[in-house]
Amino acid sequence: MARPREFDTDAALDGAIDVFSEHGFEGSSAQMLVDAMGIGRQSLYAAFGDKWQLYCAAVHRYGLDECTRHFGALRSDARGIDGIDAMLRRVVETADQPCLGVSSTYEFGASRPDLEKIKTLLGKSLREAIVARVHDGQREGDIAPSLDAQAAADFLIANIAGIRVAGRGGADPAALVSLVDMALRALR
Amino acid sequence: MARPREFDTDAALDGAIDVFSEHGFEGSSAQMLVDAMGIGRQSLYAAFGDKWQLYCAAVHRYGLDECTRHFGALRSDARGIDGIDAMLRRVVETADQPCLGVSSTYEFGASRPDLEKIKTLLGKSLREAIVARVHDGQREGDIAPSLDAQAAADFLIANIAGIRVAGRGGADPAALVSLVDMALRALR
């Protein structure tokens, strides 16, 4: 069997993530996608089926990567509260890049089962990871023991979205850092 | 001069707000808009120019109405903290309806001067109203005096966005109420 070079599926998905993040699903044309992905139109449809499946693949991969980065930050410090702080500061540092999670959530709500499946799966794992670190923080005396760790985790996730909406709207980094400080206040 | 009945511009705008909120700018077609607005295509273009100008008008009016409702809730209680609480609870109660403010912010970022003008104007007035009530709360002993009222206001606005993203994603009302409780904790 002769096999000429195959294009890099992961790099192509990265390009698709960029386009979808910036313009949403409806605002992204097939031409914009193939340009950003660096592949031919035919290859796009051969590899991903259609635009919607490509979108789902992009959301899925973005979510996986983003969770990995959240986990890394969460574990980057010994104390639970410092891990949480690191996670939020990383969000602030990347707030100039639009988030495909927030974008897809607000563009489609809960109306697409394809997306819901991806979101619930990833959301659950992120939530659990945050809950674990909240528990750490409570044990270490940095977070109020009376707090429901699940509620605290949901609050932190909602604040990540809030920070990203603010950043997307043009808020300067200092204002976003201030949002992090306020969010952490709620845990004490 | 003979003047047959003119259509209700405000009611038409309400229909446009519904469609744009649910599907975004790119996801809303002229046909969907005229159907929801209850007017003819020709009237749409005569009254609003084109789709983009209609969108801007819808965002503007939605923003004005939403500010009015926020102000009403903020002033609905004597104590500052209770006004803030009422504002956040109203957001929770309406979290099933997508917010055109969050939607337009995330769809276009800060890339459209038309939208930026609307947003900065309304955002400023909302921020000032919240700041005033934070000051009230500090004077009344419900909010930590050490807090920067501006930062607190930004935090509350970000949490409104966070609550709406969570609601749009399908979170149940109880979880959203919990987000409000957590946000208020940060003020104490």
Added chain:
DNA sequence: TCCATACTTGAATGATCGTTCCATAATTGG
């Protein structure tokens, strides 16, 4: 009753949409 006005509808325009067909270039094992 008649006319001017305001609105509605349907057809038409040209552009762009997602998608597919097809011909071609490039690569590598046999």
Added chain:
DNA sequence: CCAATTATGGAACGATCATTCAAGTATGGA
């Protein structure tokens, strides 16, 4: 060098897009 495979880009498809043109239908004052 051939054959098979995998990519590419252009042309074409029908659908739908935003927008405009043209004709028709009400309305209410004269």
